[in-house]
Amino acid sequence: MLREISTLIKKEALIECRQKYAINGIILYLASAVFIAYLSFSSTRGVVSVEAWNALFWIIILFTAVNAVAKSFLLEKGDRILYYYSIASPEAIILSKIIYNTMLMIALGALGILFYSVVFGNEVVNHSLFLLNLALGSMGFAIIFTMISGIASKASNSGALMTILGFPVIAPVLLVLIRLSSESIAGAMSSPGKDLAVLAALNALAGTAAYLLFPYLWRS
């Protein structure tokens, strides 16, 4: 099982390296989203309040996540899926995709905060909390959107479905993320421990549900 997973992760990374246009496209998407947001704000006043800074960052990461993770199943076409079906167990496939997408999202999140703080300035006070939050959030995005991408890939017009199905499901994770990150910005450490626990619990819940449900999805 473990070997299966690590081989599949290597395969994901290899495909990513061979098709550089996909990852480059996502990075460019992130950069232009940050810049277009900056232009929209600077055309009027140029100053972004702390709340807006926070919400805007997560919205940009959210949209990047949808686009980055969507391809994990949408780009796999018929024959290849049949091939995986014959060589790997569904559990290994979903876990490998989730782990790979988590790493991808952590990288994109790090790049995102880098771009974002260059353009908008960095408001973060408690850096370790913010980074921990970013890592947990990347994991949540990866788990939920990988599963949703698997669901959407079974339907026609899957591109639009990906957002329709994904946004309401990601809402609880996003709400906790935004609150935690606002705590790391204001520096008011009310009770980040509790929120972090809730975020980890949400991830665990979504991960368990994805692990248990994916075999049924895979068979269809």
Added chain:
Amino acid sequence: MKLFLKKHWWKTLSAILLIYVVVAGLLMDAPRLPILNETIRALYFHVPMWFGMIILLAISMVNAIMYLSSNNTNRDIYSMEFANTGVYLGILGIITGMIWAAFTWGSPWSSDPKQNGAAIGILIYLAYKVLRNSIPDEQRRARVSAVYNIFAFAALVPLLFILPRMTDSLHPGSGGNPGFNAYDLDNRMRMVFYPAVVGWTLFGIWLTSLRIRYRIVKSKFEES
């Protein structure tokens, strides 16, 4: 389940309870509380809608699990129709809540965590319907939508029951203290409130059972 749906006693019970709720809810004495005044009677209609919604959506989720383990097409129909009625009750719950909020909180939508959670919950199940409509193949539609149904329910539960408890809410029982007691739900009100919950839930099941029977008959016609 099938036997239960064909019995009549619970339909009669639902009708009697609802007549009682409407008459007693509007005429019986209610506690006089500041701000709330007579709007406290909305409790008999607004809160049972949410109870009914949660119960029906949970039944829908259970049927989705049963579909995945049995591949019985009827389970898929059950699951879909319970979700439909659940959404219907949810929309009624939002409307009754907004009317109530307009009189007591000052505006129909005040970004209360429970209001937002409920709205997102309805979005989830509307997305479920869109998903169903975009898969033409019947077997695959049933399977994929059952998976989404269970996955979404797992996201809905923390949204409705855990997150509102963590922030300040205008609703009673939030921001730390769960429960209904903030409303001084005294014995007079309990006499109407609990029958209202049972009555509206049974009414929702009744409505669903009619639609399920219609669906099953329709699919039999299409086969022949």
